[in-house]
Amino acid sequence: MADDRSPDPGGRRPPGTEEFDALYEAGTPPWDIGRPQPAFARLAEEGRLRGRVLDIGCGTGEHALLAAAAGLRAVGIDAAPAAIRLARAKASERHLDARFEVADALDLGALGAAFDTVLDSGLFHVFDDGDRARYVAGLRQVVVTGGSHLLLCFSDRQPGDWGPRRVGQDEIRAGFAQGWRVESIEATVMDITLGPEGAQAWLAEITRA
DSSP states (O other), rough: OOOSSSTTTTTTOOOHHHHHHHHHHHOTTTTTSSSSHHHHHHHTTTTTTOOOEEEEEEETTHHHHHHTTTOOEEEESOHHHHHHHHHHHHHHTOOEEEEEEEEOTTOOOOEEEEEEEEEEEEEEEEGGGGHHHHHHHHHHHHHEEEEEEEEEEEEETTTTOSSSSSSSHHHHHHHHHHHHEEEEEEEEEEETTTTTEEEEEEEEEEEEE
16 A cells, blocks of 8 residues: 555645644544445445545545445555555454545546546535536546546535535536436435534436446
8 A cells, every 4th residue: 555645756735734633633524424324325235336436535435335235356555645554454354455645636547547437525516617517537547437426425415614615416416417327316414513404415326328
């Protein structure tokens, strides 16, 4: 396994890396619930995770570990070294064969690998419009034709102005309009540590055409 460093030899890290890393160093961020999101756990139970699995913005690794526990080859990446350290410790403690690497979600081609299923729990909604386009372009480099991108993000149905940017269904469809097929978008809840009611979210299943 690689050491805990930026994949860029020049030392550049993605925007916001230091802030996210500091949150993991300080304690438990609101999105780190210590278990898989129920929406993804349900998909795993239904057999919707298949083949080689990539968890982008994996945090402390619960979704990659979910895939590994199902017998799938799983890789998790995150820009925050502190999160990757915690994910590797979990994999060791649970005796699960999942690989975790520090990497930039806006440079997915640098992974040099292809995946059948890509998971995104709470990453898409942190990007501005320009970075969203870069992110989706990178996804096309790592998702095989016919592969699935399973996306869980904050919904514009969530009241208030706290937390990340809200996302509408039309934004998801527009973001994946070229070279993708949006199979479904359903309303769900994203569990967070701030309260038992969670946050309103969208769960999208998107196929690389």
